[in-house]
Amino acid sequence: MPLQEAMQTQRAIRRLKPDPVDDEVLLRCIELALKAPTGSNAQNWAWIVVRDPEVKRKLARFYRQAWSIYGSLGRRRVGSDAKMLRVIDAVQWQVDHFEEVPVLVVPCLRGLAPRFFSVFPTGGSSHYGSIYPAIQNFLLACRAEGLGAALTTLPLWSVFQARRALGLPLNVQPCAVIPVGWPKGRYGPTTRKPVEKVVHYDRWGNRKPKA
Numbered sequence: 001m002p003l004q005e006a007m008q009t010q011r012a013i014r015r016l017k018p019d020p021v022d023d024e025v026l027l028r029c030i031e032l033a034l035k036a037p038t039g040s041n042a043q044n045w046a047w048i049v050v051r052d053p054e055v056k057r058k059l060a061r062f063y064r065q066a067w068s069i070y071g072s073l074g075r076r077r078v079g080s081d082a083k084m085l086r087v088i089d090a091v092q093w094q095v096d097h098f099e100e101v102p103v104l105v106v107p108c109l110r111g112l113a114p115r116f117f118s119v120f121p122t123g124g125s126s127h128y129g130s131i132y133p134a135i136q137n138f139l140l141a142c143r144a145e146g147l148g149a150a151l152t153t154l155p156l157w158s159v160f161q162a163r164r165a166l167g168l169p170l171n172v173q174p175c176a177v178i179p180v181g182w183p184k185g186r187y188g189p190t191t192r193k194p195v196e197k198v199v200h201y202d203r204w205g206n207r208k209p210k211a
């Protein structure tokens, strides 16, 4: 698939079929994820592939706990905005069917805790910057394989509990949970802000490049 087409149509696919996803295709996607950069080329990631129903059940429970608060606040905030209500319904579906998703992929960072990094001005950016490029690569690779995937962080609201459920040592931080499966629906296109609304030239507020 042409890269531009994958980028234009990759979106959060939350409604997934329960059909299995083979390791072969999944490892191909993780291998492509690993082409991403990391700070100092440390490659300090770990990817947990979760198929065990007991572990999925625990992550589903954490997701429901967080969504019970976040989701009801979200419903109140979006009011009658039909588009946002559709997103909330899709998340609700995902939360309700989390155990049935064939595989959950949990990208993690190994090494020093984020608290250590936060003493440096760009610490947080450098720390998480070593996992999010790989996560986006993974999402694009899933798109190219015809798999549905969606980035979630709410199941990790309690890193302590998530770490216990996944058996992670203290120096491994789970950063996201990505449910992966064959999509029930279709891909994008996605709706995003127009580029001219977000670009500034040289200094904040200059909306046009110097002639």
Ligand SMILES: Cc1cc2nc3c(=O)[nH]c(=O)nc-3n(C[C@H](O)[C@H](O)[C@H](O)COP(=O)(O)O)c2cc1C
Residues within 6 Å of the ligand: 010, 011, 012, 013, 087, 091, 094, 150, 151, 152, 153, 154, 155, 190, 191
């Ligand atoms: C840091 C981060 C955390 C996210 N956490 C969640 C989550 O917990 N649950 C969820 O359903 N989507 C989550 N998302 C997905 C966003 O809601 C989604 O990317 C956004 O709505 C755009 O969706 P689209 O690509 O389908 O247009 C998260 C995205 C990011 C970048």
